[in-house]
Amino acid sequence: MAFYRSHVLVCGGTGCTSSGCQKVQEALATSLKREGLDKEVAVVQTGCFGFCRLGPIVIVYPEGAFYTQVKPEDVPDIVTEHLIKGKLVERLLFKEEMHEKPVSLYGDIDFYKKQHRIALRNCGAINPEKIGEYFAVDGYQALAKVLHTMTPQEVIDTIKASGLRGRGGGGFLTGAKWEFAARAVGDKKYVVCNADEGDPGAFMDRSVLEGDPHTVLEAMAIAGYAIGASQGYIYVRAEYPIAVERLRTAIAQAREEGMLGENIFNKGFSFDIELRLGSGAFVCGEETALLASVEGKRGMPRPRPPFPAVKGLLGCPTIINNVETLANIPPIILKGVEWFTSIGTERSKGTKVFALAGKINNTGLVEVPMGTTLREIIYDIGGGLPGGKTFKAAQTGGPSGGCIPVQYLDIPIDYDSLAEIGSMMGSGGLIVMDETSCMVDIAKFFLEFTQDESCGKCTPCREGTRQMLEILKRITGGQGKPGDIELLEDLAETIKAASLCGLGQTAPNPVLSTLRYFREEYEAHINEKRCPAGVCQALLNYRIEPEKCKGCGLCAKECPVGAITGERKSPFVLDAGKCIKCGACVAKCPFKAISR
Amino acid sequence: MKSWEELNQRRDEERSKISLRRSEAAVKIIVGGGTRGIAAGARAITSTTLDEILRHHLEGKAVVQLAAVEQEGCEPLVRIEQPGKEPVVYQNVTPERMQRIFQQHVLNGEVVKEWVMAS
Numbered sequence: 001m002a003f004y005r006s007h008v009l010v011c012g013g014t015g016c017t018s019s020g021c022q023k024v025q026e027a028l029a030t031s032l033k034r035e036g037l038d039k040e041v042a043v044v045q046t047g048c049f050g051f052c053r054l055g056p057i058v059i060v061y062p063e064g065a066f067y068t069q070v071k072p073e074d075v076p077d078i079v080t081e082h083l084i085k086g087k088l089v090e091r092l093l094f095k096e097e098m099h100e101k102p103v104s105l106y107g108d109i110d111f112y113k114k115q116h117r118i119a120l121r122n123c124g125a126i127n128p129e130k131i132g133e134y135f136a137v138d139g140y141q142a143l144a145k146v147l148h149t150m151t152p153q154e155v156i157d158t159i160k161a162s163g164l165r166g167r168g169g170g171g172f173l174t175g176a177k178w179e180f181a182a183r184a185v186g187d188k189k190y191v192v193c194n195a196d197e198g199d200p201g202a203f204m205d206r207s208v209l210e211g212d213p214h215t216v217l218e219a220m221a222i223a224g225y226a227i228g229a230s231q232g233y234i235y236v237r238a239e240y241p242i243a244v245e246r247l248r249t250a251i252a253q254a255r256e257e258g259m260l261g262e263n264i265f266n267k268g269f270s271f272d273i274e275l276r277l278g279s280g281a282f283v284c285g286e287e288t289a290l291l292a293s294v295e296g297k298r299g300m301p302r303p304r305p306p307f308p309a310v311k312g313l314l315g316c317p318t319i320i321n322n323v324e325t326l327a328n329i330p331p332i333i334l335k336g337v338e339w340f341t342s343i344g345t346e347r348s349k350g351t352k353v354f355a356l357a358g359k360i361n362n363t364g365l366v367e368v369p370m371g372t373t374l375r376e377i378i379y380d381i382g383g384g385l386p387g388g389k390t391f392k393a394a395q396t397g398g399p400s401g402g403c404i405p406v407q408y409l410d411i412p413i414d415y416d417s418l419a420e421i422g423s424m425m426g427s428g429g430l431i432v433m434d435e436t437s438c439m440v441d442i443a444k445f446f447l448e449f450t451q452d453e454s455c456g457k458c459t460p461c462r463e464g465t466r467q468m469l470e471i472l473k474r475i476t477g478g479q480g481k482p483g484d485i486e487l488l489e490d491l492a493e494t495i496k497a498a499s500l501c502g503l504g505q506t507a508p509n510p511v512l513s514t515l516r517y518f519r520e521e522y523e524a525h526i527n528e529k530r531c532p533a534g535v536c537q538a539l540l541n542y543r544i545e546p547e548k549c550k551g552c553g554l555c556a557k558e559c560p561v562g563a564i565t566g567e568r569k570s571p572f573v574l575d576a577g578k579c580i581k582c583g584a585c586v587a588k589c590p591f592k593a594i595s596r
Numbered sequence: 597m598k599s600w601e602e603l604n605q606r607r608d609e610e611r612s613k614i615s616l617r618r619s620e621a622a623v624k625i626i627v628g629g630g631t632r633g634i635a636a637g638a639r640a641i642t643s644t645t646l647d648e649i650l651r652h653h654l655e656g657k658a659v660v661q662l663a664a665v666e667q668e669g670c671e672p673l674v675r676i677e678q679p680g681k682e683p684v685v686y687q688n689v690t691p692e693r694m695q696r697i698f699q700q701h702v703l704n705g706e707v708v709k710e711w712v713m714a715s
């Protein structure tokens with residue numbers, strides 16, 4: 001066995017792969033070899049560290065030095081300075097905006113210090129392609145414990161007592177779901193993992209699959225034991241090629257080590273897992289549509305009941321759980337109910353992973369205890385908004401959710417508090433918006449998505465979302481009419497009440513919640529033909545205010561269509577007929593003399 | 597694998613390979629690198645230390661770290677840290693001396709007084 005004095009961890013999640021981590025890893029390998037260090041220093045490819053804004057990320061142990069935005073050209077410095085001489089490469093060390101000095105060590109970074117990682121515990125810490133590293137962090141210990149010391153009912157009771165709720169959107173109690181399936185009668189039963197992750201912007205499930213695939217396999221086997229199933233399926237989208245590849249590797253290694261297959265640990269329990277690839281239709285994340293798709297049929301939802309726990313895959317009792325939900329199972333089994341219930345709020349236990357996106361400094365994945373406030377997530381962990389802009393709202397729950405305006409920055413976030421203020425947890429997408437975001441435009445964006453993804457089976461969703469979208473297009477296009485808001489509300493209520501599945505039932509939420517908190521923006525669009533945030537192009541009228549213009553001519557130089565003319569030192573003029581409303585002149589003007 | 601014992605054994609083996617990522621080690625051996633340290637032969641000290649760790653099966657219990665500490669005329673430097681004990685710094689370490697430091701100090705807990713750096 002070789003003994004390495006140092007491990008260099010390179011992020012290999014999808015995010016860092018697109019920013020070039022592969023090249024960095026290759027450069028490290030070559031450089032270490034050239035310096036004769038390849039027997040002393042190991043390069044380890046891991047899953048996502050979550051700090052995607054700063055990728056590719058490289059962490060050097062034993063020091064825990066945290067290097068960000070590493071390029072292949074930086075590698076020689078890391079090798080000759082840090083790995084040979086023991087000098088940290090200051091210029092690559094992560095710098096916290098607030099602090100003067102670079103923060104060198106992983107454990108000292110605010111972004112991580114304020115997080116509590118359960119589902120993401122191994123992401124970025126182990127090599128997901130080596131089952132041995134999973135063993136090292138107590139991998140498959142929960143499965144061993146369950147098979148050796150617990151009855152299926154005791155497993156169910158433990159999960160029930162933990163209060164774990166589904167992280168895929170519905171928030172249903174996981175233990176209760178397992179109990180239904182355990183009690184249901186059927187010759188065969190199935191465990192299905194929902195890895196469809198259709199929410200635009202959410203990528204926590206991908207991160208778990210890429211960074212810690214074995215935890216999902218282990219949890220599925222535990223679920224199989226609890227309900228009496230011997231077969232599991234993972235429904236994962238083909239657009240996640242790295243996740244698919246790592247799952248394949250993990251399944252093969254787990255079979256080889258006897259963690260999957262016949263008679264696991266000689267305890268008379270057999271369980272195996274297969275992959276089913278989806279093509280990335282949002283509706284296929286809905287559980288009944290997903291089951292249809294796994295069966296090889298067109299992915300369309302069906303009415304419930306019967307619920308899948310009673311009549312699921314091929315008519316057999318089936319539990320469907322989300323990836324993040326499953327990632328919580330092994331720690332609950334190992335550390336116990338008391339530990340898990342000590343984290344979170346009264347009715348939402350544990351943690352939740354959020355995908356931070358939009359107008360926020362630290363875009364990426366963060367896992368925090370339930371009950372953390374939006375302010376802590378956005379400012380303490382997320383590093384606030386770039387350019388000192390002011391917070392306007394955050395959208396949670398993706399296309400099924402709603403927006404949270406500034407007055408709720410301090411409410412503790414959990415399933416119930418979000419529902420109360422008209423949003424939802426959803427799968428944990430969190431998009432931050434500032435004063436330059438138009439709320440009508442945001443609502444239109446999400447409705448375009450749901451309208452496009454509607455499977456067309458039921459009329460309220462198919463036709464209703466189309467009508468709502470038409471109205472929103474009209475309003476943002478400057479053709480809004482009095483009565484449009486009421487019409488939107490009317491349609492929304494009907495669609496919510498009459499749609500077959502969750503897609504339609506929640507599709508109007510982004511419109512309803514923006515109407516609830518930003519009605520005056522809709523009114524400005526309709527009545528004054530004005531977009532207060534300056535986003536909706538049809539409503540913008542660019543004009544140079546002669547009293548503010550100093551005649552510097554910068555705007556005219558910048559204008560790509562020659563719509564601005566004038567003599568230097570006297571006010572310039574903008575030809576509205578030629579103007580394409582691109583905003584380039586506004587960005588350039590030093591005197592804020594151009595209004596829109 | 598067919599038993600829980602086997603799994604536990606495997607966990608312990610695998611854990612020793614990644615323990616340096618978890619700051620669990622009981623002994624920290626810090627070799628003074630830096631430009632002067634390297635010139636004075638610090639790299640040979642590092643590889644001797646790694647060999648000793650392997651020979652005595654201390655993977656997972658000891659970590660070797662380089663640090664850019666320098667002290668003119670005293671290179672190579674080696675600092676040994678153990679929880680609950682005062683750190684000890686040795687000066688002018690050679691691979692042969694390192695072997696004895698390892699045997700006497702790391703394994704048996706006795707400081708090799710004659711090579712300790714004068715403070």
Ligand SMILES: Cc1cc2nc3c(=O)[nH]c(=O)nc-3n(C[C@H](O)[C@H](O)[C@H](O)COP(=O)(O)O)c2cc1C
Nearest residue numbers: 166167168194197198285286287321322325502503
């Ligand atoms: C339109 C629609 C899309 C959904 N997409 C997903 C998804 O991508 N991933 C997921 O886990 N759950 C998704 N769900 C929720 C699933 O139907 C189901 O509730 C969930 O997988 C159950 O697992 P959990 O209890 O562990 O959350 C979706 C639901 C709807 C209505």
